[in-house]
Amino acid sequence: MFDNLDFDVIRRSLPYLFLDGMGFTLMLTGLSALGGLVFGTMIALMRLSSYRLMGRIAGLYVDFMRSLPLVLVIFWFYFLVPYIGQWLTGASRPIRVGAFTSSLVTFIMFEAAYFSEIMRAGIQSISKGQPAAASALGLTYAQSMRYIVLPQAFRNMLPVLLTQTIVLFQDTSLVYVLSIPDFLGAASKVAQRDGRLVEMYLFAALVYFVISCVASYGVRRLQARIAIVR
């Protein structure tokens, strides 16, 4: 079964796969998770705000993003970002945007919808007495969010946020549709150049599997530790 396979192709392409490919994937995952968390928290606060209109807009955004397939969103932003850039900078033509920037914008905007739902659940899980006590102490809304509610919400939701980040890590492989050399893209490039599809895809699957397994094991450990504290 494995007689005519050449697993040496993996060893030869290791530096390219990990330094370029995995570097891109991890950088994209990390920055998207961070950006998604920041925007997601803002959207969650909008949804929970007492201004009905703000809540409505935020809700629409979340529902909209969550009903579209990520592949379609990737295509949307790939073509839209140059125009947004033109609009922002006031340039006369759509600006050129690199593969990394384009996918980063896509994933931040897409993940913000998912992170916002997690943060909303986290904020709602804080007992009413907490913000009430904060305002009794004379803290403003912003201060109470900043020092009382959000830190607890973030802490309670940390395992869920991290699980979502693992999903995000797997989803970044979809930038393949734009022929961007992330980890899977790099593996696929080597696979097609050397005609070694079986070896490269098996290896890519194994790497994703091991990283995701280890990461979710870590999240489970963390969850157990947090559960004791509460």
Added chain:
Amino acid sequence: MNYNWNWHIFFEPNPTGAGTYLDMLVSGLWLTIKTALLAWVIALIFGTIIGILRSLPSRTASWIGFGYVEFFRNMPLLVQLFLWFFVLPELLPRAAGLWMKQLPNAPFWTAAIGVGLFMSARVAVQLAAGIASLPRGQKQAATALGLTTGQGYRYVLLPIAFRIILPPLTSEFLNTIKNTSVAITIGLIELTGQARAMQEFSFQVFEAFTAATVMYLAINIIVVTGMRFLERSLAIPGYITGK
């Protein structure tokens, strides 16, 4: 924004010579629905089996269930599709591999099965949680009535568990529909694929993607409405938050 909008593009003939650009998108929509439905059936069947395995007291059974779920959950869907599409035919005996490669509509079958198995792990987790949420008395009462384990699942546990997990199953079904778009990478020209093709032929990027977006939103609204109706008619009075 210096972009030439042309909404009439949908009614112009497409380059394949068969109908308009709108026909192209609609045929993509049908393919998305067909793939998603088949995938969902597969996900439900395998998800139920594995979900039951995970809930059994036997250690072997729950290990199999655990292994299955971890296998399908820890690899990106795209990689899984590549494994089924490019890798599996090479690893099988020659004749079987050749048969797989020459299968008409190979991308369709691969997508349906690949997405189905990917989603089945998620269905299994939901179902196992649903079964675990039932009071212990349910299973004991079934045993006391003389039902075998199989009968207990068939007539007592599963009917209630499925009704409890109907809301999360709705979102898993929506995910199944969305996930079929990943099959664009193995050459399945479903809705996203047709929008992309239309963009390449006509250069009307935003019209094509807007149409696809509207179609996905429409599918979502239909599914959510239908499932809400189903939830209401299947709610167990006084058990779930029945209204």
